[in-house]
Amino acid sequence: MKAKDGDDQDARTFTQQARRAQIVQAAIETVAEVGYPNTSFSKIAQRAGLSSTGMISYHFARKPELFAEVVNTILRAAGDITATRMRTAATYRAKLRAYIESNFEFIARHPAYTQALVEIVTGIRFRDTTSLGGLEKAVVSVDGLTDFLSEGRAAGEFGRFDSFTMAVSIRGAIDNFLRQHMFDGDLDIARHGREVADIFDLCTRPGAGASN
Amino acid sequence: MKAKDGDDQDARTFTQQARRAQIVQAAIETVAEVGYPNTSFSKIAQRAGLSSTGMISYHFARKPELFAEVVNTILRAAGDITATRMRTAATYRAKLRAYIESNFEFIARHPAYTQALVEIVTGIRFRDTTSLGGLEKAVVSVDGLTDFLSEGRAAGEFGRFDSFTMAVSIRGAIDNFLRQHMFDGDLDIARHGREVADIFDLCTRPGAGASN
Amino acid sequence: MKAKDGDDQDARTFTQQARRAQIVQAAIETVAEVGYPNTSFSKIAQRAGLSSTGMISYHFARKPELFAEVVNTILRAAGDITATRMRTAATYRAKLRAYIESNFEFIARHPAYTQALVEIVTGIRFRDTTSLGGLEKAVVSVDGLTDFLSEGRAAGEFGRFDSFTMAVSIRGAIDNFLRQHMFDGDLDIARHGREVADIFDLCTRPGAGASN
């Protein structure tokens, strides 16, 4: 009779899952449109066609639980595209290009998702532990990318550089392009994806390395 | 008498300007400490030692006007450091390194400023009515950096790349490092500044260029 | 089929009665634990192992109907103890002592009941529409005790006093001890029961009486 918390989605009925998904979707669109700080339960409820905010509270025990699911949903969607594209690439260099370009592809395919993600991630207090229950860490994290770069370097496909710094730079380049796109709207996403891939293809080349 | 809007600071008395600066300073510190969504007029007033939030409303017609000035203040401070450092560098390549490293220096020297900037920029919607009056464009903009890169390429100091894409990547790398730093706290800022400069020094080298 | 109201328990099936009793029990425990204002249908349902608050609404037409039954249940339990103990006493004086001490015994044996009763009785307004349907009268009433004292006086076992005033005093002494006990927790209930009995044994003595 109360909203469950955590990730035991199996325990939820089909109807519950559908409603939750509907609310999450409305939340994403709302955040994308009016920004995270201006996103209230009533706006979400209105967009979702719910009769009252009570319906949201019925399905999500607390506000952070809703936004945790929102972030999770977006991250899963982005991860799916990226993982698929990287798997089909043979070399580390090709995988890096696949990573970068698939991120741009996601931006193009799910503009609201990317926009919402940026809003939430930076809108949420970083040290605020009550917010998303560690999920904000997952969003900011470049751990996976760092490891990937280290592996590639170990395999001799990349040059000399600090994996973490490079990962932060790559991720930052992608995210900042997203911000530019949110602002401008009419950028050629695919082309810029290729260009960014070019840039980091260049500075990760074997043989090349920090010279000072 | 009503609060003025915009940039006609000349019309303001010395006392007015001092009060505004005091409020802006308190706003920056408050945002840095509690985050943009938790920043209220009363918290700012408290920190500024004002007896009433009415004082803020008296000096700033609307909430966005205050935060526009906040952003302006921060941007000016950051721009000062960067411009000075770049001026003393002789070559375009050296200037680029100066640009990157001075940005990291700003992060180290004014943590509250950088933190507040990140909070506000993403806390405020980009194209809505309550926004910062064109200022968010200035925040996101990489026009200056783009032009600089183009000049450098024309001068033959840089390789083949799209100036805008490169500018977005550089700016994104810096900003993402800032985010990581806000999250982690104990990163070696100067070292990472040098490493990021190394990375982009590498991929802007003359002779090098996009290969596909 | 709709939930019945009032006292026609005969019309209810065995299952219905069992469910009602189960809910009433859960309500008592809940009130005793978290207090009347914090007692909600969902908390009661949870404690009763019901899957939905709808189940409560199904068995009790309105919230006051549930709490009327709660009060009734408690009153009946208290009345049982008191009546039994009084019956075994021979004289009116002994019966009065039995009444007082058995009330303290009830407090000791059913702390949750007494606690819940106090919470509910003062939590529910006396003359409003959402009340307990005359039951609050039964709770407050000292009619039975008044009559008993009058009979005792007629039998010559008690002294000169106003029966109603004495009844109110006796009942008040007991109830206030209960309040103190709820506050303190570690009072010697049986001992205080005897002492209160002593006090009223003293001032109901024949020969003694109001002197002004």
Added chain:
Amino acid sequence: MKAKDGDDQDARTFTQQARRAQIVQAAIETVAEVGYPNTSFSKIAQRAGLSSTGMISYHFARKPELFAEVVNTILRAAGDITATRMRTAATYRAKLRAYIESNFEFIARHPAYTQALVEIVTGIRFRDTTSLGGLEKAVVSVDGLTDFLSEGRAAGEFGRFDSFTMAVSIRGAIDNFLRQHMFDGDLDIARHGREVADIFDLCTRPGAGASN
């Protein structure tokens, strides 16, 4: 710009004190009419003629702060009457009578106050520390009365009895009469005050004492 907490009433302006008193008064009346659990900020605001509940929050930082002041106000009013009447009495026995009768006088003179007090005291969870900040202890407490009875016994004016038990009984008799009065309304308060005083005059007589 925020409501002050605690008891530093000196720090408040005249207007603030007046508003607070007005709100407290409205709160008392509201509690007396609809009961403590049904008393909400909006009902109080309505009765006080305030435009919104925000006005209450402006003057009282938190709900318990308001009700603490309510209880304080009532206790002060009751204490004034009682203290005055007791001071003019010469002997301990006379003082006890004064205590009892002045309590009844208070009931007669301030029916809303007494009613509200009963509602709040028993409506509030006893162990709930967040409620009135220890004030509920003051309300329930019979320490003063207990001490007074002990002194009187030491002075030889009273008989043998446990001071605490007697104090609880006296206070309980008074409070229960109040409850009866809230229910009935047309009791002769002064007369019952005298009768209750008679009762306890009787059982506190020197020479008399517990006999078992």
Added chain:
DNA sequence: TATGAATGAGTATTCATTCAT
């Protein structure tokens, strides 16, 4: 200028109750 009182819309969350299944 500056104060502080006031406003009214806003927030998330809880609640008893209803109802289709």
Added chain:
DNA sequence: TATGAATGAATACTCATTCAT
């Protein structure tokens, strides 16, 4: 009977803004 989804009003509390002084 029983479930759980849904409703809509209610809760205390916060906020930017206004305004008389």
